[in-house]
Amino acid sequence: MDFAMRVFDEMPERNLVSWNSLIVGFSQNKLWYRAVEVFREILREVSVIPDQVSISTAFSICANTGSLYMGRQVHGVSVKHGLVALAYVKNSLMDMYNKCGCFEDAVNFFRTIEGRDVVTWNVMSMGLAHNNHFEEACNYFWFMIREGISPDEASFSTALHASANLAALDQGTLIHNQIIKTGFLENVAVSSPLITMYGKCGSLVEASRVFEEIGNRNVVCWTAIIAAYQQHGCAEKVIQLFEEMLADGIEPDYITFVCVLSACSHAGQVEKGFSYFDKMSHVHMMKPGPEHYSCMVDMLSRAGRLEEAKKFIKSMPVEPGPTVWGALLGSCRNYGNIELAIEVAERLFEIEPKNSGNYVLLSNMYTRYGKLEEANNVWRRMEVNGVRKDPGCSWIDIKNNTYVFMVQDESHPQTVEIYEMLRKLAELVKKKGYVADTQLAVNSTEEYKEQSLWYHSERLALAFGLLNLPDGAPIRIKKNLRTCGDCHTVIKLASEIFGREIIVRDINRFHRFSGGLCSCGDYW
Template sequence: MPLRNLVSWNSMIVGFLQNKLYDRAILFFKTLLLESLTAVDEVSFSSALSACANVGNWEFGKQVHGVALKLGVRNLVYVNNSLIDMYSKCGLFDDVVKLFSNIGARDVVTWNIMIMACVYNNNYEDACNNFWMMRREGLIPDEASYSSVLHSCANLAALYQGALIHNQIIKSGFVKNLCVASSLVTMYAKCGSLVDAFQIFEETVDRNVVCWTAIIAACQQHGHANQVVQLFEQMLREGIKPDYITFVSVLSACSHTGRVEEGFFYFNSMTKVHGIYPGYEHYACIVDLLGRAGQLDRAKRFIELMPIKPDASVWGALLSACRNHSNLEMGKEVAQELFELEPDNPGNYVLLCNILTRNGMLREADEVRRKMEAIGVRKEPGCSWIDIKNSTYVFTVHDKSHEKTQEIYEMLEKVKELVKKKGYVAETEFAINMAEAYKEQSLWYHSEKLALALGLLSLPAGAPIRIKKNLRTCGDCHTVMKFASEVFGREIIVRDISRFHHFTNGICSCGDYW
């Protein structure tokens, strides 16, 4: 072009941005600045900042911020939104908070970016608080607002707050929006209410693959493998093409129910029928599938034949299987692979400790713990929480911080007495680092049992008891929950780090295969 004006330059920068050629968008913005520093406008700045956000180039993003300040365009809402987005996606959350606090005019996009920044940084409570602050300022949420805040509620398992937001969605008319409907399905499922998740799904018209995947993932998380397969087949009959995430849920459902051949059938159909190349998550599911079924040698051969180099998720699935089946030799070998891949992950060291302890190698287990201390790796402390009358109560092991501590421990003794009459026998292998004489009693101080006791004391008769835990629930707690559901005639729902356990009449939805 013999003559180029600002529109020409912006068209090129925006074009590169839309085609994901972010480095070239940044290069053209730099060239534009060199040709004429004063020529750039809010479109130029916003596009350059978006490009920086997508490649994580916060260094140049800060330089763009400085130029925007000099030229006075930083006061424009459009540019401010791009700045907050850039700092957020580059992981500079403190800069996000500072910038958000200092800007004047905020539109719904500004609030959405701030809410999403909280989500990216796992600050789910702040994300929910920002949503309600936006509402108090009189701004009307959009699709992105509702989807982001529902995602936060799902991660907090905040059913009451999620239901309040659902009411807002109904009033605003966004309930027919497919993105919002899918987020509602996920929120209710992760909060332990599969019935509500199904109701939203059934009421949604013209469901897309995201909606189908949301309900399939919900059933998988709640241990309903038969429904997962049925829904997946129904989705195919309706002509909906599954995506990468759909297959993760289907394969995971097969692995948690021992459907080895069925799992391999769906795995092979990914490339042969649907043209989707398996990723690490799918390979990890197959290793988990074989490992849970006790086919550890086959799982190891499968890893060795993978067309891509196995990552920590794949080796981690095999190490968990070694723990479940007390395979010492393979466990030590796999643990070494994981120590090289992720030396700072405490979970791998804990799994190896468990394998060594179960095989009577207490001295070697102590050596692993000393190694953890030497390199500064600490096991995440287990905690459980329960909601009572819109208040959340958190428990750690042997917790005595609650105002009803005496009643809680008295209830625990009552539960212990009743479940023993039903045939409960303590599974003392789950009492790690305890002297033999204290092992059984220490099991009764696990955080989820304390939460159960408070639920039995505080929730109305017949109401379900919903407990959340940040780690995998142990086998002994799992057994106690089964007996307690029968003894007290209560539905007990435990959400641990990997799935939901629904205990009713002495039976768990996982079929003791988790």
């Protein structure tokens, strides 16, 4: 850009194309401040009037910097010069409002646009997805098709991304049908998110099938299938796919290594994990990032090597973030190291004071070891900081309807049958040798600890699924928090008793239960 600026300065005559070349150049090189300066100079120039390239680039700068104040000023300039109705300008304007957090303004502007093309719809759908309105993003995809607009690769990619985040398998399957119908299956920009969608919806078989059908696989396709198997705890398959990718001459990227190191962590393969970590720098010439260091700390912590994990954190060339300390805190709970847990929790309280999970985890540890006063102090600290515990909930999809369950939920019309199924399940698992882990019922009195475990949201969803899904059909449950160890044991036994595949997606990963076993190998 220094050379470009020098050429620009030496030009005897400059027109709008010259100015636009400069502002676009600064924008493409992410030199936002310099780009803004050039745009302001364009407005001051008497001999030039901004066009749609100038304005749309300015909107893009505002979107990337989150500068709503400037974005509104540019909006005013576009109206003043009669440019707001032009395709580039209106799409960039919507994108700016979405990325600057003014979602309602973007929606209102979208509704005023006549002759909306596929790009207009895509920008709006991406904005919905960006603001976590995933269900609406899917709806807009179907609205667009009903208006006679043919989706392109960006349309499919956004809709699949939204379906994946909703874990809406039925929705994703319908989108897959449209992809086949319109001939986009060979497009890697569509097939890769299709793999991700099936993986996040708990259908590894379909994810693998899509991957096998791709002819010209790139690193994104490979990473998508590796990530899918990693999320499902299939560490050996992840490593196998990674080695196949290398053998095909595909160079792994940043995300590929995150998936591989995470797989090694969840499988307890510490030495192999360190081998891959070293090869990142020495073979693939890639500088490890925060996520890679987090995986390494998680790997050592899960293996019970807490002091090694602590030393590794101190040796890191980057400042350890909340994911690094959070990995260590979780393993302190698993291995009962309350002294280290207190030290780590204090670090986390400083870094992310509003994260309720850290407070709850430390409080539960105090309660488990009989330190009730200290546990109460943690809860009081939460109140002082204005932090509220996220309520646990689980949901299950049956016949295009989503049913949500909270802990001890009695709001469902089938509540009597659900609780009767839970009583039946309790009798059956006890015959298999189940003994409740009452240490996990930290908020209940001793008398009701075992009973309270049976009213966890994922068990209510499981009972509902057993009652309403056909025999042999897989049961897919989603949970907004980490599933508890006692529920993990019960669901594992239930998969054997009822001969059902049960797939639980919690906040961290998938657990695939079948025949009394879980894909995580009880190492999670």
